[in-house]
Amino acid sequence: MITLDKQRRKKLQAVVDKDYSYRSYYDDDVEVRATGKCGYGVFAARQFLPGELVMEVTGQLISKKGYEGSEYVMDLDTKWYLEPSTPGAFMNHSCSPNCELIQLTKTSLGVVAICNIEADTQLTFDYAWEAFDWNPRCQCGARNCRGWVVAEDEVKKMKRLAKNRKKKPR
Template identity: 40%
Template sequence: MLNSETSSTADCEPDPAVNVRSTPIGKGVFADRDFQAHDVVGWITGKVHDDPEYGSEYCIDIGGSITLEPDAPFRFLNHCCEPNSQFTWDENEDDPEAIPEVYLLALRDIEAGEQLTIDYNWAADCAIPCQCGADSCRGWIVTLDEIDQLPASKKKRR
């Protein structure tokens, strides 16, 4: 059974190819070097929780009741409706109970100095206004599949 003391990829060092800097909306993660599409930007470390009630603004759902609370620097990835990276992991077919190692994957070429972003894909009942500024901004931090399910009170603010 997992608990809040279980760590993911605990032996990995923070990736020196990224840094945390201030942005207009708080902290953000920036590339220190160029990345090509499909490059692994870095491994995500943090505490693993096996609790279906656990949640935070930073946690990553990695299946079932398992979430990962990421450490810095990747804790500070900001949302964008046109993200340049995404969290991903490989399931261990030999041991389905094993906690997968989570990493950040470049979705497209990323230049040094560019802010790294992901799509938070939040459920409609958790949506908040989006400030990403992307051409295809949905106006809300919400999964595209649930944008039509925004409560009426939120749709009026769109």
């Protein structure tokens, strides 16, 4: 078996980290860090002003036909989902978000600040998911938190689903 010497391993690991790891994302404007309660999240490394482009979200394009999407998948347009790569994949939902997503190019989304964002603040957007049986409880902590990770106009439906879920025997 071929073994790597320490120095070469370190060098190669840096290459791997750059592509795969949230530990060393190359864009200095944002950082992926542990949030403490919601796994990893993306944080501002500097101040962003309202309307400012925070980052570009790129990733794998998947046809909407026959694909239900993963937990992280984002809507690109009517035909395509964008399965985001790091750091976009780590952006958490908030019912009171400080960013929104817009289509930036044919193949990418832009995260745009919708208010003043101080450095070290977690960057969030409204996932606005449809209500389904599996939607998780929201832990965003906003005063207007909807209780689940769903779109505002889906809350009623979600409450109904959750009620039925409780009744179901396990």
